Amino acid sequence: MQLNMRFIGVKSTLSKWNKSNPKINYLVSRMLSLRHSGTLIFRLVTYLLLFDLAFIFLYPFFYMIVTALKSPVDMMDITVNWIPRSLHTNNFTRALQSLDYFRGLLKTSFVTIFATIGHIISCSMVAYGFARYKFPLRDILFVLVLLTIIIPTQTLIISLIILYSKIGWLNNYMSLIVPTFFGFGLRGGLFIFIFRQFFLGMPHELEEAARIDGCNAFRTYWTIVLPVAKSALLVCTILSIVWHWNDFFEPAMYITKPALQLLPSKLPSLYEFLKRSLQQDSIVSDTFTLEGVVMAATFLVILPILIVYLFLQKKFMEGIERSGLIG
Amino acid sequence: MKRKRYKKWLTMEKKHTIEGYLFILPWILGFLCFFAFPFFQSVQLSFSNITKITGFEMQWIGLENYAKAFVWDVAFVPYLNQAITSTVFNMPLNLVFSLFIAMLVNRSIRFRGFFRGAFFLPVLLGSGFVLQQLLGIGVDQQATEVARGIVMPDEVLMYLGPNVINYVNSFMSRITIVFWSSGVQIIIFLAGLQSIPVALYEAAKCDGATVWESFWKITLPMMLPVILLNSIYTLVDSFTSSTNRVIEYMMFLKADINNYEYVAAIGMIYFIFVFLLIAIIFGLSRKSIYNLSER
Numbered sequence: 001m002q003l004n005m006r007f008i009g010v011k012s013t014l015s016k017w018n019k020s021n022p023k024i025n026y027l028v029s030r031m032l033s034l035r036h037s038g039t040l041i042f043r044l045v046t047y048l049l050l051f052d053l054a055f056i057f058l059y060p061f062f063y064m065i066v067t068a069l070k071s072p073v074d075m076m077d078i079t080v081n082w083i084p085r086s087l088h089t090n091n092f093t094r095a096l097q098s099l100d101y102f103r104g105l106l107k108t109s110f111v112t113i114f115a116t117i118g119h120i121i122s123c124s125m126v127a128y129g130f131a132r133y134k135f136p137l138r139d140i141l142f143v144l145v146l147l148t149i150i151i152p153t154q155t156l157i158i159s160l161i162i163l164y165s166k167i168g169w170l171n172n173y174m175s176l177i178v179p180t181f182f183g184f185g186l187r188g189g190l191f192i193f194i195f196r197q198f199f200l201g202m203p204h205e206l207e208e209a210a211r212i213d214g215c216n217a218f219r220t221y222w223t224i225v226l227p228v229a230k231s232a233l234l235v236c237t238i239l240s241i242v243w244h245w246n247d248f249f250e251p252a253m254y255i256t257k258p259a260l261q262l263l264p265s266k267l268p269s270l271y272e273f274l275k276r277s278l279q280q281d282s283i284v285s286d287t288f289t290l291e292g293v294v295m296a297a298t299f300l301v302i303l304p305i306l307i308v309y310l311f312l313q314k315k316f317m318e319g320i321e322r323s324g325l326i327g
Numbered sequence: 328m329k330r331k332r333y334k335k336w337l338t339m340e341k342k343h344t345i346e347g348y349l350f351i352l353p354w355i356l357g358f359l360c361f362f363a364f365p366f367f368q369s370v371q372l373s374f375s376n377i378t379k380i381t382g383f384e385m386q387w388i389g390l391e392n393y394a395k396a397f398v399w400d401v402a403f404v405p406y407l408n409q410a411i412t413s414t415v416f417n418m419p420l421n422l423v424f425s426l427f428i429a430m431l432v433n434r435s436i437r438f439r440g441f442f443r444g445a446f447f448l449p450v451l452l453g454s455g456f457v458l459q460q461l462l463g464i465g466v467d468q469q470a471t472e473v474a475r476g477i478v479m480p481d482e483v484l485m486y487l488g489p490n491v492i493n494y495v496n497s498f499m500s501r502i503t504i505v506f507w508s509s510g511v512q513i514i515i516f517l518a519g520l521q522s523i524p525v526a527l528y529e530a531a532k533c534d535g536a537t538v539w540e541s542f543w544k545i546t547l548p549m550m551l552p553v554i555l556l557n558s559i560y561t562l563v564d565s566f567t568s569s570t571n572r573v574i575e576y577m578m579f580l581k582a583d584i585n586n587y588e589y590v591a592a593i594g595m596i597y598f599i600f601v602f603l604l605i606a607i608i609f610g611l612s613r614k615s616i617y618n619l620s621e622r
Contacts, residue, residue, distance in 0.1 A: 156594070
């Protein structure tokens with residue numbers, strides 16, 4: 001009885017304390033419960049950090065779009081920071097013109113699409129061989145695959161140029177596309193590695209069932225394994241598209257004719273070209289216009305992969321979680 | 328009739344072996360054409376002099392090209408030094424931050440999809456000319472100045488003195504480029520974090536471990552192989568990025584056909600350094616993985 005009385009006493013003093021605002025009381029108690037992993041302060045800090053970091057990661061894109069839409073007057077005006085006074089599309093038309101955008105887009109997409117197809121077909125097949133079959137020299141050969149990842153293309157570049165000039169692949173997209181069909185090209189070894197990790201984590205039962213039903217090895221791979229490996233396929237496709245689109249070293253080495261150049265390789269020459277043309281054009285001869293056009297051009301170059309990525313982003317992330325890249 | 332005989336002739340095991348080789352056949356062909364042959368030719372070229380440009384006839388001159396790189400060429404050694412130091416310093420930063428970001432995003436938070444998408448986006452900038460344009464204008468510094476201002480306002484830093492502000496600013500501007508090149512690493516870490524069984528954390532929690540403790544005792548040891556993978560990826564990535572001075576130098580030299588054998592020698596030196604660094608990382612990681620398994 002007495003105990004009960006005392007209990008009520010404690011409760012009443014507490015409630016007196018909190019009478020003013022139960023909500024604040026709740027928040028204070030949440031903040032003070034430090035052992036609870038989801039405390040309010042901790043959460044606030046986490047979100048602050050996350051938004052701050054996301055800002056750093058997104059800044060280049062914001063900057064590009066905003067700068068491209070600014071008129072030269074807005075550029076000089078220090079009060080115009082994020083929102084241009086008027087939408088100035090002149091930069092874009094100028095960039096489209098001097099990049100020869102649509103033709104460049106066609107060429108770059110052609111190379112990127114075929115190189116990606118090459119990577120997906122060859123790397124998944126080779127990786128399947130490495131993951132599911134036991135044959136002599138297999139482990140040594142796989143170490144060689146890892147070696148191809150480690151050795152930079154820069155080491156081989158001169159011999160490759162000589163080789164390609166002999167078979168007439170210089171200034172020809174063959175030099176960028178054909179090696180991908182053999183599991184080489186831009187980071188081919190890495191894709192083999194990713195696919196192998198995925199296949200190693202996959203259960204054998206489906207394939208064994210198919211083999212017992214009389215399916216041959218290649219057909220098993222093509223009709224049973226590949227459809228199951230959707231997530232790894234997606235991850236590799238996206239990475240391959242992005243890397244091929246932005247690749248600068250090999251195209252700059254093999255393709256020197258301006259008419260054949262891919263979009264990203266056109267950027268530096270564009271910069272020079274604009275500088276010269278602006279100097280002749282006395283009315284708008286200032287660096288501010290130049291920066292606007294260059295940013296517009298840069299944005300136009302990455303726009304296609306940006307769109308592709310935004311469409312596939314959600315599935316890409318799911319694929320990464322599911323694919324068991326790390327076995 | 329003939330086919331049946333052929334089938335009997337092959338045992339199950341032999342058939343298996345042949346199928347395996349058939350699957351990796353394209354790679355073997357590619358390896359011979361696009362890797363082994365160019366590699367040995369590069370080695371040969373780096374030790375010789377091109378006497379006839381048509382047909383690339385070579386003459387053995389020994390270590391002369393290598394001597395040129397280290398003794399005669401004033402530009403190469405500083406570039407190599409710069410490339411290696413920036414890689415060695417940026418790699419740990421890159422690993423720490425990408426693991427940190429991956430762990431932040433791996434928690435149950437709101438806008439998870441948005442954050443994951445956002446942290447991968449700079450990969451789309453690539454490491455090529457697009458990034459170079461942006462760095463040329465100084466976009467990286469603008470980005471960090473604003474971002475740092477949100478977390479650490481200047482007013483707070485003022486209390487610590489101007490030296491601290493300078494120090495923080497220079498550190499942050501160095502780090503932006505690290506952030507922008509960490510997209511793939513974040514994703515690899517995310518995949519790794521997902522593969523750690525939740526039961527381990529639950530068991531640790533029941534035994535009274537704090538979040539901090541379970542990070543050091545569970546997350547980090549489980550992530551060691553992933554950290555190894557990531558450090559090698561980071562290394563290779565930074566050695567092939569266009570912001571790398573050696574690569575710029577090679578692209579500049581390659582314009583003149585008389586420099587071909589010299590570029591090949593530089594490429595070989597470059598590869599030797601990359602290989603050494605990777606060997607060191609492997610050595611270190613083997614030791615640490617071994618130590619952890621001892622515990």
